[in-house]
Amino acid sequence: MLNIVLIHKTNDFFDALISEKILVGTIVTPNPKIADGVRKRLPSQGAVDAITISKFIKNELTALGDQEVLERYKGKSELILILGAIWKKIGRNNIVDFKRAFNLLTEFRSFSISDQVLETVLEHYDEELRSGVLWLHRFLAQLELIDEHQSYFYLSEKLRAGDLLPSYETQRNIVFYGFEFMTASQVDLIKSLALREDVVIPFYKEVYESSEAIDWIRWFDDHNTKIVDLGEPIQFLNKRKLFRFSKNYMGRVLEQEVGEEEKVLVLAEKNITRESIQELPFTDLKFKSEIDLFNEDFLSLISEVDSWLVTGPQAIAKIEEKLKHHLDYLIEFKKFREIKCGLLLSDKLQQWQGLAEENNQLDVFSFEIIKESVSLDLPRVNLATLSSSASNEVISIQDIEFIKEKNVVFAMNSNHGSLKGSGAQYTENVEKYLSSIGPLRRAELESELLKSKFKEFLTDNNVDLYVENHLLEHDVSISRLFSFLELENTSVFLKDPIRKQYNLLVKEDFSLSRLSASRLQKYKECPQKYYLQYLAKLSPQIDFKDEINVLERGQIEHKILELYLKQNSEYDEQKHHDVIHHVLAKYLKQKKVTSQKDILVELKAYTTSAIQSLIRLKQNYGLYFHFEYDFDVQEEGIQYLGSVDLFAESDEHQFIIDFKRSNRIFTSFISILNYDQIQLWFYYQRLNKLNKIVPTKKIWLGYMDLSNLENSMFFTDDFEQAKSFKQDVFVAKVKALDEMQEFLSTYKEQEENLVQALRRDKEFPPRPLDKEACQFCTLKNICPREAL
Numbered sequence: 043m044l045n046i047v048l049i050h051k052t053n054d055f056f057d058a059l060i061s062e063k064i065l066v067g068t069i070v071t072p073n074p075k076i077a078d079g080v081r082k083r084l085p086s087q088g089a090v091d092a093i094t095i096s097k098f099i100k101n102e103l104t105a106l107g108d109q110e111v112l113e114r115y116k117g118k119s120e121l122i123l124i125l126g127a128i129w130k131k132i133g134r135n136n137i138v139d140f141k142r143a144f145n146l147l148t149e150f151r152s153f154s155i156s157d158q159v160l161e162t163v164l165e166h167y168d169e170e171l172r173s174g175v176l177w178l179h180r181f182l183a184q185l186e187l188i189d190e191h192q193s194y195f196y197l198s199e200k201l202r203a204g205d206l207l208p209s210y211e212t213q214r215n216i217v218f219y220g221f222e223f224m225t226a227s228q229v230d231l232i233k234s235l236a237l238r239e240d241v242v243i244p245f246y247k248e249v250y251e252s253s254e255a256i257d258w259i260r261w262f263d264d265h266n267t268k269i270v271d272l273g274e275p276i277q278f279l280n281k282r283k284l285f286r287f288s289k290n291y292m293g294r295v296l297e298q299e300v301g302e303e304e305k306v307l308v309l310a311e312k313n314i315t316r317e318s319i320q321e322l323p324f325t326d327l328k329f330k331s332e333i334d335l336f337n338e339d340f341l342s343l344i345s346e347v348d349s350w351l352v353t354g355p356q357a358i359a360k361i362e363e364k365l366k367h368h369l370d371y372l373i374e375f376k377k378f379r380e381i382k383c384g385l386l387l388s389d390k391l392q393q394w395q396g397l398a399e400e401n402n403q404l405d406v407f408s409f410e411i412i413k414e415s416v417s418l419d420l421p422r423v424n425l426a427t428l429s430s431s432a433s434n435e436v437i438s439i440q441d442i443e444f445i446k447e448k449n450v451v452f453a454m455n456s457n458h459g460s461l462k463g464s465g466a467q468y469t470e471n472v473e474k475y476l477s478s479i480g481p482l483r484r485a486e487l488e489s490e491l492l493k494s495k496f497k498e499f500l501t502d503n504n505v506d507l508y509v510e511n512h513l514l515e516h517d518v519s520i521s522r523l524f525s526f527l528e529l530e531n532t533s534v535f536l537k538d539p540i541r542k543q544y545n546l547l548v549k550e551d552f553s554l555s556r557l558s559a560s561r562l563q564k565y566k567e568c569p570q571k572y573y574l575q576y577l578a579k580l581s582p583q584i585d586f587k588d589e590i591n592v593l594e595r596g597q598i599e600h601k602i603l604e605l606y607l608k609q610n611s612e613y614d615e616q617k618h619h620d621v622i623h624h625v626l627a628k629y630l631k632q633k634k635v636t637s638q639k640d641i642l643v644e645l646k647a648y649t650t651s652a653i654q655s656l657i658r659l660k661q662n663y664g665l666y667f668h669f670e671y672d673f674d675v676q677e678e679g680i681q682y683l684g685s686v687d688l689f690a691e692s693d694e695h696q697f698i699i700d701f702k703r704s705n706r707i708f709t710s711f712i713s714i715l716n717y718d719q720i721q722l723w724f725y726y727q728r729l730n731k732l733n734k735i736v737p738t739k740k741i742w743l744g745y746m747d748l749s750n751l752e753n754s755m756f757f758t759d760d761f762e763q764a765k766s767f768k769q770d771v772f773v774a775k776v777k778a779l780d781e782m783q784e785f786l787s788t789y790k791e792q793e794e795n796l797v798q799a800l801r802r803d804k805e806f807p808p809r810p811l812d813k814e815a816c817q818f819c820t821l822k823n824i825c826p827r828e829a830l
């Protein structure tokens with residue numbers, strides 16, 4: 043029997059467990075972190091254990107005597123390698139296409155492993171992708187490999203058929219605890235288990251009542267499911283004080299306001315990072331944060347191997363030889379983490395070679411597959427404080443259900459990232475079809491679950507709430523979290539803002555005649571920065587004749603994208619290679635650069651995926667590309683000048699895209715929606731002024747991060763395409779805005795005010811927009827900003 047136990051707070055479940063009102067043998071959790079939290083709440087003497095779902099599946103397969111199935115089971119890193127080799131064998135060598143096909147395959151197999159289901163859902167995708175996913179799926183079957191989802195379905199079938207060993211234990215009490223989402227394969231497994239076992243799923247009652255038919259928790263509603271009510275509704279104090287602080291002042295505000303007593307600090311981010319710990323003004327801290335200990339060493343090794351491939355594909359035997367020498371060097375200098383990466387890479391190279399005869403050459407595609415597989419196998423570690431005596435503990439908002447009867451400081455700032463749940467991103471037809479087969483992930487359900495945990499947390503603890511100004515107004519996920527509270531806002535001001543004398547920069551005869559996006563941005567970031575850079579014309583950067591500087595690297599990369607895409611409509615590694623050399627040669631004429639090795643590696647890395655993605659963008663939307671689209675507009679006596687990296691248009695769409703070499707200026711949607719970053723809005727205004735913007739066409743504004751396309755960020759009013767953009771074009775963050783026109787006209791007003799202020803100004807004080815403005819300011823070494 044399956045019991046969905048509706049609780050008001052998690053204590054309802056743990057109390058029932060302790061009083062044996064609910065009998066429990068095993069508690070199965072989605073991940074080790076929740077298993078740890080559950081163990082802490084279990085009675086120390088009890089026989090109940092908490093294990094993760096992957097451990098549970100392995101135990102079940104062993105108990106069913108299916109050693110052979112366990113041997114055929116392949117984890118993600120092995121599957122990528124095997125399927126990557128097959129992809130190459132069938133003549134495909136585009137890594138972005140492979141990743142898209144592999145990810146879709148994994149997603150769809152979580153609904154069903156039937157050929158028919160897969161073929162039907164793939165009818166909604168382009169032919170190239172459709173055939174790619176089907177190839178991978180069929181090869182999995184032919185090679186008789188079992189992935190995670192197939193192992194769930196296999197277990198379900200076996201349990202339903204009743205073909206069990208006499209030693210297989212039944213009538214157990216199994217609890218599935220802490221799941222925010224279950225795939226169709228997991229739901230199916232639980233239904234099969236419930237035929238013989240007593241299965242319990244504790245779930246918040248109010249979230250259950252607001253859930254929808256597509257949500258996983260509703261997929262159990264059949265004759266073998268009992269809905270049980272447990273506990274009493276929470277008596278809740280709605281009125282709460284909310285302490286608000288200015289952006290970037292969280293540390294100083296907490297230092298001033300929070301007392302010495304022992305406390306728990308809850309940070310509103312999904313995972314505690316070292317950076318967020320460093321922001322806290324306390325030393326006596328206990329915490330656990332995930333760190334990618336091998337990341338830097340892995341990247342360093344990869345960059346070395348990349349440089350061996352700049353002249354084109356190489357024999358793997360030759361690469362292994364070079365890797366062996368490199369490992370000797372790493373051993374000599376005791377670079378242990380990079381040695382670990384190197385040994386893993388060496389293993390993978392051998393495995394890759396063993397998978398197909400043609401795999402004796404290492405090209406870009408093969409190396410990307412191997413890299414992906416190695417990175418999945420690198421150890422994941424947590425950084426934890428060794429001392430348990432520290433009096434303050436730092437905990438992520440994800441784990442608030444495990445905090446009981448404590449003094450808590452809850453702090454939230456814009457660096458903590460969004461709390462938005464992760465919903466399924468499919469087109470309407472795909473969503474409709476998949477929702478007839480299994481549950482769909484819905485961000486709103488995850489937000490509701492977090493809200494219920496938050497409510498319980500506020501009831502069970504003595505909590506002070508500190509939230510950065512404007513976050514509640516600008517982030518829907520945050521306002522939803524606080525929606526059940528009646529908040530009394532109190533602004534916190536610093537009692538000792540440090541002020542010193544400084545010489546104010548003044549230019550009495552200043553008159554504004556020209557503006558560009560970067561000039562206006564500089565003025566917005568800090569009037570003094572504008573003065574130093576454009577009026578005093580100071581440039582503290584040193585330009586070395588034998589080095590290609592960051593600015594030039596950006597220009598070269600833009601030129602490579604432009605030239606390649608003007609000449610080609612498909613990706614071809616050799617042609618790409620030729621364009622890089624051609625563009626670089628022009629720049630090198632002006633410089634005495636001795637080694638091209640590093641720059642070649644970087645140019646290739648920064649432009650390969652961008653070219654492939656832009657080709658897809660062009661094809662999918664039928665766009666015409668204008669690179670370096672210049673404008674020169676006169677508005678009220680000011681000359682507005684600039685150049686859009688890429689303006690693309692079709693009968694239905696228009697894209698304004700800026701290429702960046704990192705995502706430093708656009709780490710969150712908020713910075714753009716707040717107009718802290720104005721470039722895209724500025725471009726839109728000028729193209730609009732030139733009548734290049736057609737109001738009936740859908741508008742897309744976006745930054746492309748060439749160093750990592752996944753960081754790219756787009757805004758659009760095209761709700762329909764926004765869903766499939768990630769799927770069909772490239773993995774960017776996309777925000778569809780209901781109020782796009784409103785944002786555009788508000789920007790217009792704000793820009794007018796800013797320009798008026800600049801026009802009037804004769805004084806240019808150091809008035810940075812925020813701390814980051816100083817941190818990344820090229821003039822910080824000559825600026826008396828400590829006077830602030």
Ligand code: SF4
Binds near residue numbers: 567570810822825827
């Ligand atoms: S360092 Fe800060 S205060 Fe100084 S010019 Fe740059 S942004 Fe302004």
